[in-house]
Amino acid sequence: MTDAVQQMPGRGSAHPRLSGTVRHVILIAICFVMIYPILWMLSGSLRPASELFGGDAGLIPSQVTVEAYPKGWFGLQINFGQFFLNSLVIAVLATIGNVLAASLVAYAFARLQFWGRSFWFALMLGTLMLPYHVTLIPQYVLFRSLDWVNTWWPLILPKYFAVDAFFIFLMVQFFRGIPKELDEAARMDGCSAWRIYWKIILPLSMPVLATAAIFSFIWTWEDFFGPLIYISEMRNYTVQLGLRSFIDSSGTSSWNELFAMSVLSLVPIFLIFLFFQRLLIEGIATTGMKR
Amino acid sequence: MGAIRRNGAGYMFLAPWLIGFFCLTLGPALASLYLSFTRFDLLNAPEFIGAQNYVRMVTADPKFLASMKVTLIYVVLSVPLKLAFALAVAMVLNRGMRGLPIYRAIFYLPSLLGTSVAIAVLWRQLFAADGMVNGILAQFGIIGPSWISNPNYSIYTLVVLSVWQFGSPMIIFLAGLRQIPTDMYEAASLDGASPSRQFWRITLPLLSPVIFFNLVIQVIEAFKAFTPAFVISGGSGGPINSTLFYTLYLYQEGFSYFRMGYASALAWVLVAIIAVFTAISFLTTKYWVHYDD
Numbered sequence: 001m002t003d004a005v006q007q008m009p010g011r012g013s014a015h016p017r018l019s020g021t022v023r024h025v026i027l028i029a030i031c032f033v034m035i036y037p038i039l040w041m042l043s044g045s046l047r048p049a050s051e052l053f054g055g056d057a058g059l060i061p062s063q064v065t066v067e068a069y070p071k072g073w074f075g076l077q078i079n080f081g082q083f084f085l086n087s088l089v090i091a092v093l094a095t096i097g098n099v100l101a102a103s104l105v106a107y108a109f110a111r112l113q114f115w116g117r118s119f120w121f122a123l124m125l126g127t128l129m130l131p132y133h134v135t136l137i138p139q140y141v142l143f144r145s146l147d148w149v150n151t152w153w154p155l156i157l158p159k160y161f162a163v164d165a166f167f168i169f170l171m172v173q174f175f176r177g178i179p180k181e182l183d184e185a186a187r188m189d190g191c192s193a194w195r196i197y198w199k200i201i202l203p204l205s206m207p208v209l210a211t212a213a214i215f216s217f218i219w220t221w222e223d224f225f226g227p228l229i230y231i232s233e234m235r236n237y238t239v240q241l242g243l244r245s246f247i248d249s250s251g252t253s254s255w256n257e258l259f260a261m262s263v264l265s266l267v268p269i270f271l272i273f274l275f276f277q278r279l280l281i282e283g284i285a286t287t288g289m290k291r
Numbered sequence: 292m293g294a295i296r297r298n299g300a301g302y303m304f305l306a307p308w309l310i311g312f313f314c315l316t317l318g319p320a321l322a323s324l325y326l327s328f329t330r331f332d333l334l335n336a337p338e339f340i341g342a343q344n345y346v347r348m349v350t351a352d353p354k355f356l357a358s359m360k361v362t363l364i365y366v367v368l369s370v371p372l373k374l375a376f377a378l379a380v381a382m383v384l385n386r387g388m389r390g391l392p393i394y395r396a397i398f399y400l401p402s403l404l405g406t407s408v409a410i411a412v413l414w415r416q417l418f419a420a421d422g423m424v425n426g427i428l429a430q431f432g433i434i435g436p437s438w439i440s441n442p443n444y445s446i447y448t449l450v451v452l453s454v455w456q457f458g459s460p461m462i463i464f465l466a467g468l469r470q471i472p473t474d475m476y477e478a479a480s481l482d483g484a485s486p487s488r489q490f491w492r493i494t495l496p497l498l499s500p501v502i503f504f505n506l507v508i509q510v511i512e513a514f515k516a517f518t519p520a521f522v523i524s525g526g527s528g529g530p531i532n533s534t535l536f537y538t539l540y541l542y543q544e545g546f547s548y549f550r551m552g553y554a555s556a557l558a559w560v561l562v563a564i565i566a567v568f569t570a571i572s573f574l575t576t577k578y579w580v581h582y583d584d
Contacts, residue, residue, distance in 0.1 A: 244408055
């Protein structure tokens with residue numbers, strides 16, 4: 001690659017080595033600027049409470065302490081352990097729902113012949129663009145009439161009905177790439193549609209199922225609007241709501257605790273990112289993701 | 292296999308989505324369309340009032356106009372800046388350079404963390420009167436304002452937050468750039484075309500479908516932005532409505548004042564705005580989006 005470039009006089013990168021170095025310098029500088037705020041938050045969470053902001057933009061605390069973590073953890077009437085547990089349960093159940101429902105529906109769209117298929121498919125794509133605000137209030141009225149306000153049902157149950165068309169679309173794209181001969185052979189052998197879905201399509205689709213699961217988990221974990229509307233009692237709070245309450249209850253005196261809890265709330269996402277970033281990036285590159 | 296059995300299997304697998312579509316999407320959407328013509332406080336039955344909610348928006352609701360203005364400023368500033376930055380970085384990253392996966396991952400990280408409350412908390416402190424940004428400015432002898440609590444600046448802190456999350460459009464640009472055949476550039480440079488000319492004549496036209504896609508997605512997302520404005524302003528949209536995003540105003544009307552008929556009308560106006568924007572984008576594609584013949 002570089003050899004080919006080197007032989008090209010007059011090209012933008014006629015001096016590949018120089019421009020390569022310049023590129024790295026530019027990129028490292030941008031990386032640094034982008035990551036700096038996060039590092040600053042991490043460093044802030046390790047400072048003593050007495051060390052007020054005072055415009056200290058540096059990363060090195062005068063004195064490193066982890067006192068903010070236990071203090072923040074128990075900073076509200078209910079501790080953050082409960083919030084983390086709540087968030088985890090909601091995110092796991094929502095993820096299972098999303099993956100299960102979206103894969104069933106995507107299998108129908110990608111593989112089964114039935115009357116009205118392209119009509120439903122077009123409708124499904126149409127809902128991709130629809131802002132959720134338009135269903136928000138009637139859904140709230142519905143869940144309220146079922147007495148589900150201040151429970152987790154409104155946050156979990158809709159996922160079992162594949163309301164997020166994005167995941168269906170993602171999986172349809174993948175399923176279409178699986179050779180059709182496989183299901184045809186299985187059908188010859190007398191396999192039912194259900195068996196083909198379960199024994200052939202799903203096992204071959206692990207990458208896309210994992211991608212959907214990861215995005216589903218992260219988006220549910222980060223969701224703020226849903227819990228804000230539906231959850232009122234603190235014992236049912238998610239981490240995001242816990243953080244919001246923490247801002248309100250703590251003055252500027254305990255900003256280090258606020259930072260500590262903020263850092264902790266990002267840890268699960270960061271770990272997922274660390275282990276699965278290739279899947280995430282491929283997912284975006286192939287489908288064009290919203291976020 | 293019989294047609295009935297075949298249809299039966301198809302609809303069995305489709306069933307979760309069909310139920311969800313009718314009960315959680317189409318039904319509620321139609322219900323909110325009806326509610327938008329009513330006065331509804333959740334406790335009493337909706338009372339039909341014709342188009343009054345819509346009339347009130349444009350004639351007697353300065354907060355609606357304020358939120359519209361804030362949101363439009365946010366969309367118009369943040370989307371082009373974010374896309375320009377995403378494209379610029381993607382072009383620097385392009386062509387299999389060493390360390391690309393690492394750079395790409397680091398640039399993508401803010402997009403992934405971006406919508407969580409923790410990042411909004413961080414932003415509040417970055418741009419606070421005694422925050423990090425002013426700390427850096429102080430090194431140069433500049434005394435910065437309190438960015439968050441100054442209505443002249445607060446919206447720009449949110450624009451910066453949005454641009455900071457340029458990672459996901461960047462990844463889509465990278466995938467698009469990879470589709471452009473290198474021999475086009477080689478031929479162009481043999482003809483003596485300068486790099487900037489190559490950019491305008493090759494890169495931009497060939498990338499235009501990807502730019503179009505990113506533009507539509509990012510504009511819709513920008514109209515729907517909520518969490519950062521909510522957390523940074525403490526739910527108020529302040530100071531002086533300067534961060535009153537449209538969705539934040541909708542939330543206040545619906546869930547703070549329980550004017551749910553009005554909030555439904557706001558939701559439908561949002562749909563209309565997004566629909567008009569999308570339609571315009573699609574209708575103008577023939578003038579600026581280049582598809583392979």
